[in-house]
Amino acid sequence: MRLSIYRFNPDIDKDPYMQDFEIDVLPEDHMLLDLLLRLKVQDETLTMRKSCREGVCGSDAMNINGKNGLACITKISSLGDSIVLRPLPGLPVIRDLVVDMTQFFKNYHSVKPYLINHDPVPEKERLQSPEQRAELDGLYECILCGACTTSCPSFWWNPDKFVGPAGLLQSYRFIADSRDQALQERLDDFEDPYRLYRCHNIMNCVDVCPKGLSPSKAIGKIKELKLKRM
Amino acid sequence: MGINTITYDAVVVGGGGAGLRAALALSDAGLKVAVISKVFPTRSHTVAAQGGIAASLGNAGEDNWLWHMYDTIKGSDYLGDQDAIEYMCKNAAAAVYELEHFGMPFDRMADGKIYQRPFGGMTQHFGKSTISRTCAAADRTGHAMLHTLYQRNIANNTHFLIEWFALDLIRDEEGDVVGLIVMEIETGEISVLNSKTTMLATGGAGRIFQASTNAFINTGDGLGMVSRANIPLEDMEFWQFHPTGVAGAGVLISEGVRGEGGYLVNSLGERFMQRYAPNAMDLASRDVVSRAIATEIKEGRGVGKNADTVLLKLDHLGEDVIKSKLPGIREIAKNFANIDPIKDPIPVVPTCHYMMGGIPTNIHGQVVDNAKNRVVNGLYAVGECACVSVHGANRLGSNSLLDLMVFGRAAGDHMADYSKKLTHAKPLPVNHAEQTMTRLFRLENGSGESVSEVGDSMRRIMQAHCGVFRFPELLDKGAKEIKELAIRENHIRIKDKNKIFNTARIEALELDNLIEVAKATMLSAQAREESRGAHCREDFPERNDETWLKHTLFYSEGNVLDYKPVVTKPLSVETFPLKARVY
Ligand SMILES: Cc1cc2nc3c(=O)[nH]c(=O)nc-3n(C[C@H](O)[C@H](O)[C@H](O)COP(=O)(O)OP(=O)(O)OC[C@H]3O[C@@H](n4cnc5c(N)ncnc54)[C@H](O)[C@@H]3O)c2cc1C
Ligand code: SF4
Ligand code: FES
Numbered sequence: 119m120r121l122s123i124y125r126f127n128p129d130i131d132k133d134p135y136m137q138d139f140e141i142d143v144l145p146e147d148h149m150l151l152d153l154l155l156r157l158k159v160q161d162e163t164l165t166m167r168k169s170c171r172e173g174v175c176g177s178d179a180m181n182i183n184g185k186n187g188l189a190c191i192t193k194i195s196s197l198g199d200s201i202v203l204r205p206l207p208g209l210p211v212i213r214d215l216v217v218d219m220t221q222f223f224k225n226y227h228s229v230k231p232y233l234i235n236h237d238p239v240p241e242k243e244r245l246q247s248p249e250q251r252a253e254l255d256g257l258y259e260c261i262l263c264g265a266c267t268t269s270c271p272s273f274w275w276n277p278d279k280f281v282g283p284a285g286l287l288q289s290y291r292f293i294a295d296s297r298d299q300a301l302q303e304r305l306d307d308f309e310d311p312y313r314l315y316r317c318h319n320i321m322n323c324v325d326v327c328p329k330g331l332s333p334s335k336a337i338g339k340i341k342e343l344k345l346k347r348m
Numbered sequence: 349m350g351i352n353t354i355t356y357d358a359v360v361v362g363g364g365g366a367g368l369r370a371a372l373a374l375s376d377a378g379l380k381v382a383v384i385s386k387v388f389p390t391r392s393h394t395v396a397a398q399g400g401i402a403a404s405l406g407n408a409g410e411d412n413w414l415w416h417m418y419d420t421i422k423g424s425d426y427l428g429d430q431d432a433i434e435y436m437c438k439n440a441a442a443a444v445y446e447l448e449h450f451g452m453p454f455d456r457m458a459d460g461k462i463y464q465r466p467f468g469g470m471t472q473h474f475g476k477s478t479i480s481r482t483c484a485a486a487d488r489t490g491h492a493m494l495h496t497l498y499q500r501n502i503a504n505n506t507h508f509l510i511e512w513f514a515l516d517l518i519r520d521e522e523g524d525v526v527g528l529i530v531m532e533i534e535t536g537e538i539s540v541l542n543s544k545t546t547m548l549a550t551g552g553a554g555r556i557f558q559a560s561t562n563a564f565i566n567t568g569d570g571l572g573m574v575s576r577a578n579i580p581l582e583d584m585e586f587w588q589f590h591p592t593g594v595a596g597a598g599v600l601i602s603e604g605v606r607g608e609g610g611y612l613v614n615s616l617g618e619r620f621m622q623r624y625a626p627n628a629m630d631l632a633s634r635d636v637v638s639r640a641i642a643t644e645i646k647e648g649r650g651v652g653k654n655a656d657t658v659l660l661k662l663d664h665l666g667e668d669v670i671k672s673k674l675p676g677i678r679e680i681a682k683n684f685a686n687i688d689p690i691k692d693p694i695p696v697v698p699t700c701h702y703m704m705g706g707i708p709t710n711i712h713g714q715v716v717d718n719a720k721n722r723v724v725n726g727l728y729a730v731g732e733c734a735c736v737s738v739h740g741a742n743r744l745g746s747n748s749l750l751d752l753m754v755f756g757r758a759a760g761d762h763m764a765d766y767s768k769k770l771t772h773a774k775p776l777p778v779n780h781a782e783q784t785m786t787r788l789f790r791l792e793n794g795s796g797e798s799v800s801e802v803g804d805s806m807r808r809i810m811q812a813h814c815g816v817f818r819f820p821e822l823l824d825k826g827a828k829e830i831k832e833l834a835i836r837e838n839h840i841r842i843k844d845k846n847k848i849f850n851t852a853r854i855e856a857l858e859l860d861n862l863i864e865v866a867k868a869t870m871l872s873a874q875a876r877e878e879s880r881g882a883h884c885r886e887d888f889p890e891r892n893d894e895t896w897l898k899h900t901l902f903y904s905e906g907n908v909l910d911y912k913p914v915v916t917k918p919l920s921v922e923t924f925p926l927k928a929r930v931y
Binding site: 129130148149159162163165166170172174175177191213216218223227230231233235239241242244245246248250254258259262292295297 | 393564844
């Protein structure tokens with residue numbers, strides 16, 4: 119198998135470059151991450167993030183043959199006979215496949231991603247019907263991998279002004295929660311032409327999300343609520 | 349030496365469930381706190397917890413925290429400390445309600461209350477019948493919990509140092525902990541955090557074994573740090589092998605699958621658990637189920653090419669239940685076993701999962717460093733890295749997330765009070781960074797084996813010599829090999845000498861910690877001549893309360909073993925007396 123991998127080490131490289139590797143796929147290699155780990159044994163300077171190796175922690179999002187995804191749950195057999203790996207687009211590269219996600223998290227934090235409820239705390243749980251709880255499915259499962267936001271041209275052009283699909287999905291996760299009381303405040307946060315309205319339904323986010331979530335649908339719902347309020 | 353020093357009231361090492369819960373207590377108290385984590389907090393291993401968190405809410409049948417306490421003591425094979433267990437079970441409901449109030453998206457019952465499912469070893473009326481006690485958010489409970497705690501910390505404005513790696517503790521002449529030495533991964537710069545109090549919440553170390561459900565980052569860093577600071581590790585021979593890791597991949601299939609009605613079968617299609625645990629069957633304690641599977645395989649009733657797995661059958665639960673209650677499991681089975689569990693059973697094997705032992709603490713989370721429970725001022729430990737000991741010789745599923753919440757809060761509160769009493773952090777001793785700098789310098793000049801060579805040897809030794817069943821000759825050989833390996837490890841080399849985001853260096857530093865954990869495990873296991881909970885000796889098949897109802901303490905320096913008594917007196921209720929353990 120041939121892999122072509124984006125390399126950049128600011129300690130020594132002036133410019134990034136693509137490096138080619140040849141490696142045999144062994145029977146125990148199932149996922150792209152398995153291959154990368156064996157490559158790292160050969161060349162320990164090859165740098166990426168990794169942790170859970172099962173698609174739940176969001177560490178190893180990267181651009182795989184032109185499409186963002188998680189190395190740990192991308193099957194080698196789905197990739198053809200050559201693999202091109204680049205860091206997530208639209209964020210500064212720290213080293214090789216590791217990007218600086220500060221802006222991504224800043225945008226996430228900006229939507230107040232926590233439950234806001236001003237009532238006195240009850241003794242037991244707040245009640246929520248299974249139907250109300252079902253409204254959160256497809257929203258709360260986000261692993262903050264950044265695959266969606268960094269595949270979105272609106273984010274590339276306005277990373278500090280447009281919240282991006284991941285942040286907006288989480289905004290809607292709280293809007294949709296029957297226990298949250300900050301609907302108006304949350305909608306007020308999207309008055310300007312950028313934070314929400316830079317989304318032009320390009321839909322890359324839906325295409326790449328490794329958890330099968332649809333930020334686009336959530337964004338549509340927020341827009342609907344805004345319209346209703348007008 | 350000109351190392352940058354930053355001063356804090358409190359520093360928490362670890363952004364998993366335990367660290368994040370403690371951080372809330374500390375930021376609520378208005379202190380200058382930093383939470384340092386080697387990965388972004390929601391990438392911590394808590395995110396992978398599937399099945400749920402135990403609490404006797406009684407939403408799905410009558411329940412009582414005393415029953416939960418009994419189950420936990422029995423599950424621990426009587427090695428758990430009854431004061432700590434009482435504290436945890438009594439405070440469980442409050443911990444779960446608190447998570448709900450924080451916004452955690454628990455599944456719900458028809459009446460709007462939190463959904464609870466059955467889990468192994470959890471019963472009503474002191475063992476009479478099974479109870480649904482485990483509170484769940486589908487099969488993504490850890491994810492839901494960790495994200496909720498992180499979100500709460502955003503609301504609280506907690507100060508995080510993300511992708512910073514803790515290297516060593518700093519103890520002064522009096523033995524008090526006065527801070528830490530850390531490395532910012534992105535820049536490779538070393539700093540000193542001088543703090544009134546320090547908490548270790550660094551999680552597990554399951555990566556000492558070849559087959560593990562644990563994430564790559566579970567390298568026992570906190571355990572390595574205390575070992576180098578001459579603090580012992582407690583009960584390290586007790587490792588939980590989860591009955592159902594995906595064969596070959598190690599990825600976990602939650603006990604929640606059996607809780608929802610799934611069961612195990614051997615090559616004859618027989619539901620073999622009925623022979624090993626006639627009452628609880630597939631929901632017996634994990635050590636019992638893992639030994640049953642290992643026995644089936646040993647006696648030739650395994651499945652697969654090498655007859656080395658058994659099958660977990662759940663297709664009979666129906667598509668609806670699988671899709672609504674076990675969606676993550678279905679994803680895992682499809683990804684890692686190439687199987688859709690709606691149609692086919694999943695091949696599974698017992699897989700290293702959880703470390704019952706750890707850094708010894710009292711019920712306030714304060715670290716204690718000898719058999720008399722002498723407190724190390726300024727140092728706390730909570731979560732999987734700690735041994736308070738609520739899990740004893742075998743943890744019940746869904747009691748760990750509970751442990752994080754209850755003791756994260758208790759330790760955070762204690763730490764806040766203690767920090768407030770001090771006007772400033774104690775001064776750093778002279779040469780406080782020397783040991784660490786030597787360790788780092790060694791890596792620049794090492795000429796021995798690579799990190800992966802030594803790491804592979806360690807994992808092979810542990811897997812072959814210290815698994816589900818433990819044989820005397822294998823333990824003796826393993827002990828010898830691991831001691832030799834610890835010496836070889838001193839000479840490892842890395843080729844990557846760059847400063848910026850050097851993961852090769854981080855992996856070498858993690859290996860220092862893994863080796864400490866592996867050594868403590870092997871030598872503690874070699875010494876314990878009985879079978880209790882997860883520690884099963886071929887040559888001593890019975891539990892021996894007369895000699896061995898005691899906690900192991902292992903000191904790395906000189907490989908010294910010591911023991912301390914089990915606390916059999918609870919805080920307010922009567923002692924649960926010793927009994928034979930049958931399910
Ligand atoms: C697959 C799986 C499923 C599980 N399911 C359940 C379940 O359903 N119910 C249950 O009760 N238990 C479950 N467990 C067990 C439970 O999830 C863990 O015991 C628990 O999450 C550990 O939490 P923690 O906060 O102690 O550590 P972790 O969540 O592992 O966090 C450790 C933190 O420490 C940081 N850290 C570590 N070393 C350093 C260092 N040197 N410098 C800086 N930071 C550092 C890490 O970055 C991380 O933030 C499961 C375990 C596994 C493996
Ligand atoms: S929505 Fe999907 S792609 Fe975007 S951050 Fe969340 S999990 Fe990743
Ligand atoms: S390593 Fe956790 S998502 Fe891939």
